[in-house]
Amino acid sequence: METSTNALTNTPKLADRAYNIRRNALRMGEVQGQGYIAQALDISDVLAAAYFHAMRYRPEDSSWEGRDRFLLSNGHYAIALYAALIEAGIVPEEELETYGSDESRLPMSGMASYTPGMEMSGGSLGLGLSIAVGMGLGLKRKKSEARVYTLFSDGELDEGSVWEAIQSAAHYKLDNLIGIVDVNNQQADGPSTQVMAFEPLVDKLQAFGWFVQRINGNDLDAVVAAFDAAKSHPELKPRMIVADTLMGKGVPFLEQREKSHFIRVEQHEWQLALAALEAGRQA
Amino acid sequence: MKTVRSAPQPGKPRLTTSAMIASIAAEGQKTKPAPFGHALVELARSRPDVVGMTADLGKYTDLHIFAKEFPDRYYQMGMAEQLLFGAASGLAAEGFMPFATTYAVFASRRAYDFIHQTIAEEDRNVKIVCALPGLTSGYGPSHQAAEDLALFRAMPNMTVIDPCDAHEIEQLVPAIAAHHGPVYMRLLRGQVPVVLDEYDYKFELGKAKLVRDGKDALVISSGIMTMRALEAAQTLKDDSIDIAVLHVPTIKPLDTETILREAGKSGRLVVVAENHTTIGGLGEAVAALLMRSGVHPPFRQIALPDEFLDAGALPTLHARYGISTAEVARQIKQWL
Numbered sequence: 001m002e003t004s005t006n007a008l009t010n011t012p013k014l015a016d017r018a019y020n021i022r023r024n025a026l027r028m029g030e031v032q033g034q035g036y037i038a039q040a041l042d043i044s045d046v047l048a049a050a051y052f053h054a055m056r057y058r059p060e061d062s063s064w065e066g067r068d069r070f071l072l073s074n075g076h077y078a079i080a081l082y083a084a085l086i087e088a089g090i091v092p093e094e095e096l097e098t099y100g101s102d103e104s105r106l107p108m109s110g111m112a113s114y115t116p117g118m119e120m121s122g123g124s125l126g127l128g129l130s131i132a133v134g135m136g137l138g139l140k141r142k143k144s145e146a147r148v149y150t151l152f153s154d155g156e157l158d159e160g161s162v163w164e165a166i167q168s169a170a171h172y173k174l175d176n177l178i179g180i181v182d183v184n185n186q187q188a189d190g191p192s193t194q195v196m197a198f199e200p201l202v203d204k205l206q207a208f209g210w211f212v213q214r215i216n217g218n219d220l221d222a223v224v225a226a227f228d229a230a231k232s233h234p235e236l237k238p239r240m241i242v243a244d245t246l247m248g249k250g251v252p253f254l255e256q257r258e259k260s261h262f263i264r265v266e267q268h269e270w271q272l273a274l275a276a277l278e279a280g281r282q283a
Numbered sequence: 284m285k286t287v288r289s290a291p292q293p294g295k296p297r298l299t300t301s302a303m304i305a306s307i308a309a310e311g312q313k314t315k316p317a318p319f320g321h322a323l324v325e326l327a328r329s330r331p332d333v334v335g336m337t338a339d340l341g342k343y344t345d346l347h348i349f350a351k352e353f354p355d356r357y358y359q360m361g362m363a364e365q366l367l368f369g370a371a372s373g374l375a376a377e378g379f380m381p382f383a384t385t386y387a388v389f390a391s392r393r394a395y396d397f398i399h400q401t402i403a404e405e406d407r408n409v410k411i412v413c414a415l416p417g418l419t420s421g422y423g424p425s426h427q428a429a430e431d432l433a434l435f436r437a438m439p440n441m442t443v444i445d446p447c448d449a450h451e452i453e454q455l456v457p458a459i460a461a462h463h464g465p466v467y468m469r470l471l472r473g474q475v476p477v478v479l480d481e482y483d484y485k486f487e488l489g490k491a492k493l494v495r496d497g498k499d500a501l502v503i504s505s506g507i508m509t510m511r512a513l514e515a516a517q518t519l520k521d522d523s524i525d526i527a528v529l530h531v532p533t534i535k536p537l538d539t540e541t542i543l544r545e546a547g548k549s550g551r552l553v554v555v556a557e558n559h560t561t562i563g564g565l566g567e568a569v570a571a572l573l574m575r576s577g578v579h580p581p582f583r584q585i586a587l588p589d590e591f592l593d594a595g596a597l598p599t600l601h602a603r604y605g606i607s608t609a610e611v612a613r614q615i616k617q618w619l
Contacts, residue, residue, distance in 0.1 A: 131372050
């Protein structure tokens with residue numbers, strides 16, 4: 001199956017996909033009793049729109065040459081991507097139980113050699129956009145229509161290599177490159193804006209020569225529209241979606257938790273989280 | 284406390300060529316221009332997957348020869364080594380074979396994590412070709428790559444090569460292209476000495492070659508130190524000292540069989556000579572191999588000291604740090 005690229009009519013179904021991605025992530029979190037679960041919850045809407053609206057791929061053939069590439073630069077978001085890969089049928093759902101375990105194809109930090117559909121090994125931050133530049137150049141050399149999507153985090157903006165890549169993507173007019181920066185304003189030592197100021201981000205990216213959109217990354221319609229605009233933008237420029245997101249989105253008691261970069265979820269809370277997620281869906 | 288050097292003595296003759304790019308060829312030595320650049324052009328004619336990449340050092344890594352011949356297969360990434368190797372990984376992921384060039388110091392020190400994570404860990408088919416290896420620049424520690432072999436030897440999946448001369452560079456370009464996987468190759472650029480053609484030498488990936496036999500000492504060497512050892516062997520003949528030279532261009536994987544065979548021949552001093560710090564390079568690789576295998580000849584190392592090296596003229600520095608021909612010969616004679 002190749003996913004359709006219909007517009008907003010898909011959105012209600014996308015909400016189900018986003019819900020399932022969140023639920024998959026919570027179930028994996030429960031397996032290990034820990035994880036970057038707040039990030040997984042905040043980025044699920046973007047992943048749902050990417051995998052079930054924007055991107056072309058074949059679930060049964062994760063290395064299909066014509067696929068759009070999805071680079072997870074922030075490797076610690078692996079739990080979120082696994083949740084999406086399971087929902088997309090690229091990773092079998094049974095493997096969810098193996099998350100973070102010995103011999104699993106789903107290690108806690110994303111690695112290309114472990115997981116179908118994982119295009120790069122992250123973990124060390126600020127790598128993704130550089131690889132994306134090379135892939136974008138390579139796809140153009142092959143005259144491929146495929147695109148390179150790259151998710152990275154606001155914290156990664158601290159890394160100089162991100163700006164090297166941003167500069168070069170504009171230099172090479174990589175209109176086949178779509179970056180998504182997850183602005184949840186939370187990194188290891190605290191709020192990203194306090195650890196290292198990065199605003200005004202849109203102005204900076206535009207000044208670097210990118211087509212930039214800033215959206216609420218938890219508004220599915222907005223995410224869908226942003227992907228559509230990124231794909232159809234006529235200028236020979238790389239495209240960036242600045243997605244403001246809410247850590248823990250969909251599970252209210254996690255949304256309110258301070259220090260949410262690596263949150264502790266007590267054993268009894270996983271079921272509460274799943275219940276809260278379900279309640280939010282009904283509401 | 285800040286310390287500075289004393290002023291030089293007035294009237295004392297001195298060389299004044301602490302240039303970044305200094306020729307390693309001796310006056311009157313047979314050389315070839317840009318052997319890597321020309322070999323890569325030759326390779327690229329039959330391999331459309333080959334692309335050239337650099338970080339603002341195309342002219343200084345001989346890649347400009349390739350760029351001129353194949354401008355649409357040449358990617359200038361600017362002065363950004365992390366990007367260079369990340370993007371090389373991306374191009375390799377799409378089926379191309381990037382030859383990515385910079386100086387050895389910048390690949391080994393500045394972009395190590397990028398090479399480790401985006402290239403080596405994913406076994407991407409990227410050839411990392413790096414100029415100014417070891418002490419081949421008079422520019423001081425910023426440009427002297429004394430630690431590169433130690434660093435890249437330690438990286439899983441990485442093949443590490445330290446060629447001797449133009450003759451070898453011409454042969455190893457197609458050889459590393461035929462090998463799938465990441466390769467770190469030290470590059471001699473500009474007017475490069477031609478030495479090994481006199482010895483009926485042929486490069487084979489992963490193979491050490493006995494270039495010259497001798498009964499008194501065995502020099503196990505890589506890179507320009509093979510040239511130095513061969514020159515030293517000539518001068519030692521006058522003292523009736525007979526030196527064997529085993530050239531080991533592939534530092535990793537090491538040709539353990541040939542090294543053990545030659546080092547195991549009794550009665551010979553074994554000297555490992557390399558243009559690299561004593562720590563973690565060929566010398567310690569061979570020492571560890573011999574110890575593990577129970578082969579215990581008398582053993583000495585010729586290598587750069589564990590210190591930040593001086594700026595200055597290359598002949599001065601090679602003599603100062605014991606890797607000139609005269610110093611190699613003097614040390615071997617002293618040890619025998």
